[in-house]
């Protein structure tokens with residue numbers, strides 16, 4: 001028996017799909033039959049991912065976007081609608097991080113982090129929601145972070161924005177109640193994407209950070225794809241305003257230094 005494609009005939013916009021986690025989500029969606037529109041500020045990266053998907057037989061295209069700009073978000077939604085006539089799924093994945101001390105963060109740094117990581121998902125959602133409401137169906141997935149649950153040093157604006165992403169997720173889900181448009185979040189832990197390349201490749205943080213979670217390895221971008229497919233598909237039809245943590249158990253349970261489970 002042929003396996004059923006879980007996103008057959010669906011059209012998905014994935015912001016920041018030009019590399020890392022976004023590229024893996026595009027790949028997972030395409031494998032499940034979706035047509036993918038990649039919105040990214042880096043068109044070179046987006047074109048490479050779209051080209052790979054097309055070579056694999058999927059429909060894929062790119063739109064240049066800065067998610068922090070309202071016009072850009074509107075253009076992306078318009079381009080997807082013009083090409084496909086519908087948008088079923090929006091993944092607000094594009095994000096960026098500034099690592100600086102609290103007092104080193106300038107107002108510009110703060111506004112940039114809030115703009116990309118929190119205002120961006122809001123604007124992109126606003127750009128597609130009228131269409132989704134009119135069609136009577138839709139699905140929005142916001143990529144949050146372990147930093148949505150926990151303070152981390154030297155990332156005050158990023159942590160504030162990613163914490164806000166969970167609030168935005170819940171509030172949008174509430175506003176869209178009864179419209180058959182669900183809004184959920186995925187909170188990745190340490191994922192070895194280009195975002196974290198320097199930490200993953202460092203001889204200090206590379207192996208040491210892998211041991212901090214219960215699984216004992218860095219996450220890979222592909223680890224996020226399955227959850228995104230689940231949330232985007234009807235399999236999760238009773239999941240709304242929720243978040244799925246994909247962090248190897250880093251937030252859920254932790255050993256103190258030198259404290260190991262006793263087995264014998």
Ligand SMILES: NC(=O)c1ccc[n+]([C@@H]2O[C@H](COP(=O)([O-])OP(=O)(O)OC[C@H]3O[C@@H](n4cnc5c(N)ncnc54)[C@H](O)[C@@H]3O)[C@@H](O)[C@H]2O)c1
Nearest residue numbers: 016018019020021041042066067094095145191193194195
């Ligand atoms: N990698 C991790 O460990 C990790 C952990 C938690 C959360 N996240 C979140 O996951 C998401 C994806 O992260 P990643 O690791 O794949 O990052 P990445 O840096 O590897 O890729 C980010 C993508 O977003 C695009 N982008 C950046 N700013 C943009 C903008 N203003 N407009 C449009 N596109 C823009 C980039 O060009 C790139 O293609 C982000 O929201 C990030 O905060 C990542």
